[in-house]
Structures are given as structure tokens and as C-alpha cells.
Amino acid sequence: MHLLLEGGARWVHQGLGRLRAWPWFVASIVLGFLIKENFPFSHWPMYSNFGRESGYVYLVNGRGEPLAIATFFETAPRLRRQFEREWKAGLKRNRQNEGTISNAEIEREAATHLLQRLARRLSPENRAAVGSLGLVRARLKMDEKRSITVSERTVAMIGFDGIPFAPFSHGATEPKESL
Numbered sequence: 001m002h003l004l005l006e007g008g009a010r011w012v013h014q015g016l017g018r019l020r021a022w023p024w025f026v027a028s029i030v031l032g033f034l035i036k037e038n039f040p041f042s043h044w045p046m047y048s049n050f051g052r053e054s055g056y057v058y059l060v061n062g063r064g065e066p067l068a069i070a071t072f073f074e075t076a077p078r079l080r081r082q083f084e085r086e087w088k089a090g091l092k093r094n095r096q097n098e099g100t101i102s103n104a105e106i107e108r109e110a111a112t113h114l115l116q117r118l119a120r121r122l123s124p125e126n127r128a129a130v131g132s133l134g135l136v137r138a139r140l141k142m143d144e145k146r147s148i149t150v151s152e153r154t155v156a157m158i159g160f161d162g163i164p165f166a167p168f169s170h171g172a173t174e175p176k177e178s179l
Contacts, residue, residue, distance in 0.1 A: 057083050059136075
């Protein structure tokens with residue numbers, strides 16, 4: 001019986017402690033509404049130091065029309081990271097070879113390698129509809145007047161000749177290729 005009373009007293013003491021904190025909790029909510037801070041829907045940016053230049057990449061068909069990246073079981077951020085990884089590896093190889101290849105050629109090789117890997121995932125029916133596959137690189141620049149300009153260019157375009165169809169399953173990863 002003594003243990004039961006001791007446990008009940010502890011429960012009441014904890015409950016009273018929570019009740020004492022209740023006014024502070026309510027006050028923090030009211031204060032948040034007054035200063036318009038509605039976490040997680042904040043009015044203040046989480047990252048306030050943006051660069052003046054950024055970019056993205058996307059895929060196009062033979063007619064230059066954008067393709068849904070989900071068709072290839074990818075996301076836009078992953079596509080950009082894959083392209084940049086290939087491009088940086090090419091820059092590193094070029095430095096090791098005393099810089100014999102131009103930066104534009106390195107970029108084209110990186111895009112071609114990525115496109116060939118993605119083309120394997122495209123079914124024969126989709127290949128016929130697409131015609132060819134290209135990678136477009138877009139650059140966004142903001143000037144001093146906060147005006148944004150976008151420049152786009154097709155980095156590489158490939159056909160499907162000689163590229164076998166290898167369906168991609170969600171749980172599997174593609175075999176690593178040597179560069």
C-alpha cells in the first residue's frame with residue numbers, strides 16, 4: 001500500500017510540475033503568433049546567404065522537349081549531382097594529363113556518360129517515342145539589381161544505337177563502370 005501511495009504522489013507531483021509550465025507554453029505560442037513566427041512555417045529564411053549563381057540540368061528528347069526525370073527512376077537533384085560528379089572526375093583526370101582536353105569537351109563527355117547510363121533504363125517503346133536523349137545545362141545568374149537571367153545549352157545528345165535495354169528496379173543499384 002505504501003508503494004502505491006508513493007507512486008501516486010510522484011504522479012501528482014509530476015502533473016503539478018506540468019501545470020506550472022503550462023502558462024509559459026501558452027505564452028510562447030501567443031508570442032509566436034504576435035511576431036509572426038509560426039514554426040515550421042517560418043517567415044524568416046533558414047538560409048540567408050544565397051550565391052549569385054546557381055544551376056540545374058534536365059533531360060530532353062530529340063525535338064528538344066523536356067522529359068520527366070521520373071521516367072528514369074531519378075530525381076532532379078540526383079541527376080545534377082551525378083552530372084557534377086562525372087564532370088569533376090573528368091576535370092581531375094584532365095589535370096593529371098596536363099590539361100590536354102577543353103572544359104567544354106570534359107563537360108560533353110560527362111553528359112554523354114550519364115545519358116548512356118540513363119538510356120539503358122528506357123524501354124524500347126519509350127526509345128521510339130523519344131528518338132534521342134539529351135542533357136541541357138541551365139545557369140541562373142542574379143545581378144546587382146536582383147534581376148535573374150537564365151542561360152541554357154544542350155551539353156550532349158545521344159542516340160540509342162548499341163545501348164542495350166536494362167530495366168532498372170527500385171531496390172537494385174546499377175553496376176559501377178570504369179571511367
